[in-house]
Amino acid sequence: DIVMTQSPDSLAVSLGERATFNCKSSQSVLYSSNNKNYLAWYQQKPGQPPHLLIYWASTRESGVPDRFSGGGSGTDFTLTISSLQAEDVAVYYCQQYYSTPTFGQGTRLEIK
Amino acid sequence: QVQLQESGPGLVQPSQTLSLTCTVSGGSINSSSYYWGWIRQPPGKGLEWVGSIFYGGTTYLNPSLKSRVSMSADPSKNQFSLKLTSVTAADTAVYYCGIPRGSGSYSGWFDPWGQGIRVTVSS
Numbered sequence: 001d002i003v004m005t006q007s008p009d010s011l012a013v014s015l016g017e018r019a020t021f022n023c024k025s026s027q028s029v030l031y032s033s034n035n036k037n038y039l040a041w042y043q044q045k046p047g048q049p050p051h052l053l054i055y056w057a058s059t060r061e062s063g064v065p066d067r068f069s070g071g072g073s074g075t076d077f078t079l080t081i082s083s084l085q086a087e088d089v090a091v092y093y094c095q096q097y098y099s100t101p102t103f104g105q106g107t108r109l110e111i112k
Numbered sequence: 113q114v115q116l117q118e119s120g121p122g123l124v125q126p127s128q129t130l131s132l133t134c135t136v137s138g139g140s141i142n143s144s145s146y147y148w149g150w151i152r153q154p155p156g157k158g159l160e161w162v163g164s165i166f167y168g169g170t171t172y173l174n175p176s177l178k179s180r181v182s183m184s185a186d187p188s189k190n191q192f193s194l195k196l197t198s199v200t201a202a203d204t205a206v207y208y209c210g211i212p213r214g215s216g217s218y219s220g221w222f223d224p225w226g227q228g229i230r231v232t233v234s235s
Contacts, residue, residue: 001175040221049208049225050159056214061223093159097212097219100174101161 002026002096006104012112019081021107023094028074031098038098041070041079043090044106050093054079086111114139114146116209116226124203124233130196134209134226141190142167147218148185148192152205153228162207164218165192172218199233206230 003026013019021041029038037057042050052061054070057077067082081088089111094104120132134148141148150162163173165183173181177196185192196203206228212220 038215049210049228050222051225052221052223055221095159095221097215097221099219100172101212101219101222103159103161105158 002029002099002102004094004096004102004104006092006094006107008107009105010108010110012110013081013084014112015086016083017112019084019088019109021079021092021094021109023072023077023079023104025075025077025096025098029096029098030074037073037077038096039070039072039077040095040097041068042093042095043088044093045090053092081109084109084111114211114224116211116224118207118209118226118229120207120229120231122230122232124199124231125235126200126233127198130194130199130203130231130233132194132207132209132229132231133191134193136190136192140187141185141192142187147172147212147220149210149212149218149222150183150194151208151210151222151225153208154202154205160205162194162196164212166218201233204231204233 005024007022039057041054044050058070091106093106115137117135124130147164149164165171171183180197182195208228210222210225214220
């Protein structure tokens with residue numbers, strides 16, 4: 001299995017500031033034949049299912065605010081919230097789908 | 113737009129079999145366009161893919177659970193189901209059904225998700 005490791009485990013950011021989440025895979029999730037990174041990001045609020053934010057590492061899902069952006073390639077990825085809003089408080093997960101799906105352990109985002 | 117809803121017992125006794133159903137609306141489970149998946153989340157913990165099923169009945173299962181998991185589909189009810197045998201407290205979790213997308217296989221990003229069903233294993 002590909003192991004996904006997220007850092008930090010928790011993050012406290014002031015409203016309006018930038019929040020950056022990291023995700024590292026134990027092996028590359030870049031598929032050479034199509035040059036796509038098989039990596040997604042989700043937001044999960046208490047009592048709710050995960051909500052898809054980003055797929056192919058950097059493609060924003062329809063309806064997701066443009067303050068959310070994804071980047072990286074190969075084994076190292078980031079999710080960035082450019083200007084934190086109160087409604088962004090949640091746990092954020094990365095997931096690879098290059099092989100049998102696996103998720104990171106999550107990063108909890110709080111307001112400083 | 114496809115919507116998913118999980119159902120089943122919220123309490124299962126240790127060593128028994130956990131049985132859950134996901135009802136699909138807004139789409140046909142017989143569609144060759146979709147795989148159908150289960151993901152679980154133990155209390156306060158992260159997400160674990162349980163398995164996925166294709167409309168023809170082919171299943172893809174998490175190797176760590178493979179010996180205890182089976183999945184099936186019922187096109188007449190537009191439902192797919194999960195069975196997990198010999199459950200222990202470690203199987204206590206919220207179980208979600210979801211659709212893996214994008215890679216054209218059992219593995220993809222999951223969207224949409226059902227609301228989830230909380231299952232507790234306890235006597």
